[in-house]
Amino acid sequence: MSGSPSSAGVSTALLTDRYELTMVAAALADGTAKRHCVFEVFARRLPDGRRYGVVAGTGRLLESIERFRFGDQELRMLADVVDRETLDWLADYRFSGDVDGYPEGELYFPGSPILTVSGTFADTVLLETLALSVLNYDSAVASAASRMVTAAAGRPIIEMGSRRTHEAAAVAAARATYLAGFAATSNLEAERRHGIPTAGTAAHAFVLLHDDELGAFKSQVATLGADTTLLVDTYDIRRGIELAIEAAGPGLGAIRIDSGDLGELARQARHQLDALGAKETRIVLSGDLDEYAIASLRAEPVDSYGVGTSVVTGSGAPTAGLVYKLVEVDDKPVAKRSVAKESRGGRKSTLRRYKPTGTAIEEVVHPAAGPPEMGPHDRVVPIPLMRGGEQVAGLPTLEESREHLRTALVSVPWEGLKLSRGEPAIATVFEGGNR
């Protein structure tokens, strides 16, 4: 959760929409800036046909909030945006409110209040853009990644999509996919910043660089050891596998196939490897895999998958569609009255109801002040995250969040884990409050 050495201290305050600042300026001038406000983050709906979402990014967000400070550089830039009084106020700003929310790795459904930010208006409105940027991207990636982990049915997946998303988003994507159960990432900064295991050995360029494929394989084995993964599809795959075993011996760690009819190629490769005595050599598949392609490979002799483009772009849903809405001002519920965009005023919390078997039944979103009766198997979902602008002690680590998700998925009714389009895995019920 801690920032990298290179990002520590870098202000996040300008990763913000201009209107958050102009609203603060006007509210400071008219006195409403001090009103006590509650903002909630939630998704009106899940991406088309998805059964659940995965909360991700909370740890990154809390760390980013601590760096949300206006230094001289930031204030200079804002001199044309807001007035002198506002600049003075910003100079002293640090978030001093409270944050509650679903822990990272928690499942969410339409209407689940996954983050609740409370404090003065000025304190809380400023965080809107940053909070949504972090949670929308990370949750989009984690939600897609979780489906792939389910589809892979226990086989490890390596995230290798850095090249298909913004270079900083790539680091967050590696973190979100690891949270969702991926085994490793190709991204080195993700290892430095978040401690995520990295993997990867060689690309086609390494083979092309050499005079012949055997020379390339021998070189790779000499430096990386026989336990390395050799990429065998630069030229002819069958010949590539022969040469791979010639270079590394039957103790070769793995081969990787990155193109073609992957299922058929995996079967042929397994047969060939076994015949060559390389019975323990693993088969890694990559090349435009998504959750559907992974599921279709379930019966094939595959040991692990490399996934790139599809996961870092949310597999068709590149943003989670989370919004940050003001629901309470000075303890009174507020809500926009819009036909198209339904909103519910008042601070809310969530109880998730379970059967005695541990299967989740429904998501009960209720007024925070009036929780419904709790059954013996029910669970309060949100946890305290910040108090007075400081992170609460003992928040879950990334590893704990990963385990939390693994456990949460076990509780989902079986239809909810299907890849096909459908309704949310459990229904959200809104109890009490003003609708």
Added chain:
Amino acid sequence: MSGSPSSAGVSTALLTDRYELTMVAAALADGTAKRHCVFEVFARRLPDGRRYGVVAGTGRLLESIERFRFGDQELRMLADVVDRETLDWLADYRFSGDVDGYPEGELYFPGSPILTVSGTFADTVLLETLALSVLNYDSAVASAASRMVTAAAGRPIIEMGSRRTHEAAAVAAARATYLAGFAATSNLEAERRHGIPTAGTAAHAFVLLHDDELGAFKSQVATLGADTTLLVDTYDIRRGIELAIEAAGPGLGAIRIDSGDLGELARQARHQLDALGAKETRIVLSGDLDEYAIASLRAEPVDSYGVGTSVVTGSGAPTAGLVYKLVEVDDKPVAKRSVAKESRGGRKSTLRRYKPTGTAIEEVVHPAAGPPEMGPHDRVVPIPLMRGGEQVAGLPTLEESREHLRTALVSVPWEGLKLSRGEPAIATVFEGGNR
């Protein structure tokens, strides 16, 4: 193009896939690291049905390459990834090769070699991940944004999608959309880092914060002036417009409508504003707009658009699908022999052919060493970008790149600007070289 104060000096070297480093380690050990290599960046195809792509991110990339250095922090992290000799080599590494490419704001088509990186293998392979991350994201956004600019037919568009993409990607998205012709962004860091004009006044929360809508509007006008934009759809739009004019007078700058049937609402609003004597008050529409929605509003009395989610996620194509392929080793063409993924060896360049009227006819991709005969209206597309690891003097500024795109779009055959799915606007012809 220059880095922000906060990013200057921060190493970009770990925004890299692990395998680039392990390949360098093996190539240093076997002596091939010094072979002279040419890598090319190109798209095998455009996103489904798109007619053209827009090159974006080059300026960001060149600046990032200059910061691609391995300091103590980076080397510590890599101690488990590569051997001692490689660490020593990395400690002295700075890119010292050459880069050529399409200027930012240039159109590209399937197979266009938009970036060519040459130098030793070790020098050039290391940049793969970073180059693709930057170009894939920025070009995806600029390509979508350009279609929206065309659809808006001269009406200004404000980019307001920061909250729907990773917080750092948001800054790049603001830059890419401005390059593509957007008028402004909501993102403050984009103004600081890239000098892009920012815009934005208030959200629904500002209205909800106040005891009533009129109070909110009066407060906003008091602080931001009567030329501000008032958001009128928190409650009843008709009533909101009445109150907006009551608060600001008929000299109100603009109203914004963010939900509902935008075309119908714009007509009603224009009628009402005119009747209230606010004939100069502009109408800004926002709320899930994409190029198709913008096109459908062409006949309506709209003054400008705010676009968020769709543009920062590439409007259905969140990554440009650009690849970085080794095409030449020690002056000999190389290429992967794959059925599914066609590659052409050898260093290439591009001539774009035009009619005497200035309309583009075709993209001629040819061996760099053997250009075809050049007609009087033809143009060589790539320009030198780096020599010996230093940016070439006098590269286009962001404003110049923006103008370059504007001009380039004028040259596209009219069918090529249609929003509907179809073939690329001009055909790519591969001349000579090994196929």
